Amino acid sequence: MQDPDFDPIADLKSSMDxxxxxxxxxxxxxxxxxxxxxxxxxxxxxxxxxxxxEKGHRHIPDDLALRLVHHFGVTFDYLYLGRISALPHQLAQRIQAQKRA
Structure with a gap:
């Protein structure tokens, strides 16, 4: 049963900080x-x-996100929502390794 106070839109907006x-x-x-x-x-x-x-002081426009998708294989889901499961496996592993370092 889902928490009645859970707001999925607010959760998504939080990810897009x-x-x-x-x-x-x-x-x-x-x-x-x-x-x-x-x-x-x-x-x-x-x-x-x-x-x-990188410091969160500038907005990332779609064309910049597309360049990152093209060059590095990241996904919009990862860039904007933080969904690491949407990334190619090897890239996800490298990002997770960086977090642990």
């Missing part, structure tokens, strides 16, 4: 052994923009 998205961006970068400047150059964004995005 810019700070949490930034942490996932950092996890993707670290799982690929890249410095912030390297990933910014690779996906074609300003280095300061990437740095602010």
């Amino acid at each position: 810019p700070i949490k998205i930034g942490a996932r961006l950092k996890a993707v970068r670290e799982a690929n052994n890249l410095r912030p400047s390297e990933i910014a150059d690779l996906i074609g964004v300003e280095r300061t923009y990437w740095s602010r995005a």
